[in-house]
Amino acid sequence: MQEYQGIILKKISYKESSEIIYLYTKEGLISVLIHGSKKIKSPFLNLTKVLNYVKVITTGKDLKTLKDGEIIINYSSIHESLEKYTYLLMVSELVYYFSTHEHDHEKLLSFLVKVIEKVKITDEYIPFINMLELKLLYLLGVNPIFNKCLTCGSEVNLVFSVQDGGVFCNSHIPSNYYDNNVLNTIKMLYYFDININNKIEVETEMLKKIRRLIDEYYEYHLNYFSKTRKMLKGLIGY
Ligand SMILES: [Zn+2]
Known part of the structure; x- marks a missing residue:
């Protein structure tokens, strides 16, 4: 597992209910897949807003997938x-x-x-x-x-x-x-x-x-x- 912090610069939809966020971190840009983030019940529904400063914990090397995450600063x-x-x-x-x-x-x-x-x-x-x-x-x-x-x-x-x-x-x-x-x-x-x-x-x-x-x-x-x-x-x- 890996941990990153940064600003969400952009996001795109992935399949029906998931999203990929593009997070700008101190190491540069990373993309993270968030399963089911568009579902109303998802705990990450608000996390994926563009401009949010977030902390994410991911698994996977080529395609990083969100395991857990939280909003550090909410700019909504x-x-x-x-x-x-x-x-x-x-x-x-x-x-x-x-x-x-x-x-x-x-x-x-x-x-x-x-x-x-x-x-x-x-x-x-x-x-x-x-x-x-x-x-x-x-x-x-x-x-x-x-x-x-x-x-x-x-x-x-x-x-x-x-x-x-x-x-x-x-x-x-x-x-x-x-x-x-x-x-x-x-x-x-x-x-x-x-x-x-x-x-x-x-x-x-x-x-x-x-x-x-x-x-x-x-x-x-x-x-x-x-x-x-x-x-x-x-x-x-x-
Ligand atoms: Zn001159």
């Missing part, structure tokens, strides 16, 4: 807000997609839990979602370079280029760029210490630019296009 209250839930689905999809890459899963899992907590308790949660997206760029080794102009090394009056993954001074401005204000916000989010600071305020117009920048960055550097993003776009309008 988030499901009541369609917008919050959709944002977290977008994050789940992202973490799931890159879970097969070699990176620091323990670090990402711990950050993911902190972000979900923020989403639960505050309505100003979008910057925290952005932080996770930026942190993942770092874990995947495609992090942006913020400090010096990529051409001359200047550290003043910088703008940000998605394609180059870095900054330029005003003597070397590229054809496509985000201005200094956007750059400063991105930097602030990138270096934000979620353990020390609780609150963060970013204006809606700026959030839209950040959203666009992150989407472009993932598309350009990782060829990643989110499916949930379309749903979110319909919901929030940008």
Whole structure:
């Protein structure tokens, strides 16, 4: 028997009454079959909710099967807000997609839990979602370079280029760029210490630019296009 803890990123139906959950643990992604979990009488009916932080005990090597399990943190209250839930689905999809890459899963899992907590308790949660997206760029080794102009090394009056993954001074401005204000916000989010600071305020117009920048960055550097993003776009309008 083996024990795992993690966040349920996704689940699929299996046969008539069973489910397979995809659990993000500190070792990475595992899938676990839960017999009869869709039956009303199943003790695991609530355990399998997406976003729950759970502990599971499994048997079997190739196909892990649930022997026992419990909910450690129940995030089902988030499901009541369609917008919050959709944002977290977008994050789940992202973490799931890159879970097969070699990176620091323990670090990402711990950050993911902190972000979900923020989403639960505050309505100003979008910057925290952005932080996770930026942190993942770092874990995947495609992090942006913020400090010096990529051409001359200047550290003043910088703008940000998605394609180059870095900054330029005003003597070397590229054809496509985000201005200094956007750059400063991105930097602030990138270096934000979620353990020390609780609150963060970013204006809606700026959030839209950040959203666009992150989407472009993932598309350009990782060829990643989110499916949930379309749903979110319909919901929030940008
Ligand atoms: Zn320069």
